[in-house]
């Protein structure tokens with residue numbers, strides 16, 4: 001198994017490839033840093049199951065630091081990151097730590113919120129960022145700016161758009177026809193867009209007919225996403241019954257979603273690339289390893305970027321961001337975490353994770369049991 005195996009499932013699109021400046025990373029992941037940037041808190045919907053409810057304090061208005069920096073400042077911050085020290089040593093750069101030293105990497109920036117399209121000046125931000133980097137967007141596809149985005153941003157610069165159809169909110173606002181019109185417009189323009197269907201307990205009985213209906217309307221790509229969180233005093237996905245699981249699986253799950261449905265999200269002590277090539281970032285530009293592990297990696301908008309130079313073991317039991325964890329931690333196996341030797345060949349080795357069982361692969365098999 002390798003990193004690229006799940007690329008099209010959880011994050012979409014083909015991986016780029018180049019020679020790695022970072023020892024221990026698989027070739028397919030080498031040319032991009034990845035970040036999930038929670039760029040705002042405001043949302044135009046009030047979904048009853050929203051997991052941000054209770055975490056974000058500025059949902060009705062906006063986070064006071066949202067829009068603090070200009071689009072040009074933000075784009076320059078991504079353009080001019082510090083190069084990892086090991087890369088600088090290997091490349092013979094004379095000015096380690098200085099800005100504008102080429103890392104050979106661009107960024108894949110996943111924008112999430114809140115509702116990202118409500119970010120003030122979102123189109124200008126997207127234009128500035130897509131000059132050099134690729135964007136991915138998680139959206140409810142219902143803010144006015146989505147139409148301008150479809151007209152003004154080149155589809156080739158957009159890695160993917162996850163358009164979640166929040167039925168109850170869209171229906172109660174009378175937006176259903178417009179929602180599909182917007183979706184199909186993106187699709188026709190060549191954007192890599194998919195309709196995300198959340199397996200909320202209230203929707204389980206209609207999944208199959210809904211998906212059929214979407215296809216009949218011309219929706220080319222649907223993605224069944226496992227609902228995670230509390231509902232009616234139970235916690236999902238653990239609370240799904242056997243019959244509900246059967247219904248969900250019949251709708252068609254990617255491998256990632258099957259892992260999440262099975263509860264296989266325990267990666268403690270497995271080597272994980274989060275903090276090395278993938279990060280989480282808050283409204284202010286503060287980078288952390290991931291949303292569950294708040295190890296600081298600098299503030300990008302203040303000119304600081306301190307990535308790890310190689311994957312490190314995950315320090316927590318349950319991964320808070322399983323799409324990251326499944327992708328970057330479970331690959332702590334022989335094939336992916338092979339070492340590149342001096343002559344350029346790959347030397348396969350098992351890395352020992354301490355404390356724990358005697359090898360990463362044994363750790364993985366112990367922790368991958370459904371819970």
Ligand code: SF4
Nearest residue numbers: 043045046047050140
């Ligand atoms: S659209 Fe997303 S962020 Fe907004 S309320 Fe619904 S689940 Fe929450």
Ligand code: SF4
Nearest residue numbers: 272290314319325329
């Ligand atoms: S496994 Fe999950 S929680 Fe652990 S470091 Fe990786 S992304 Fe973070």
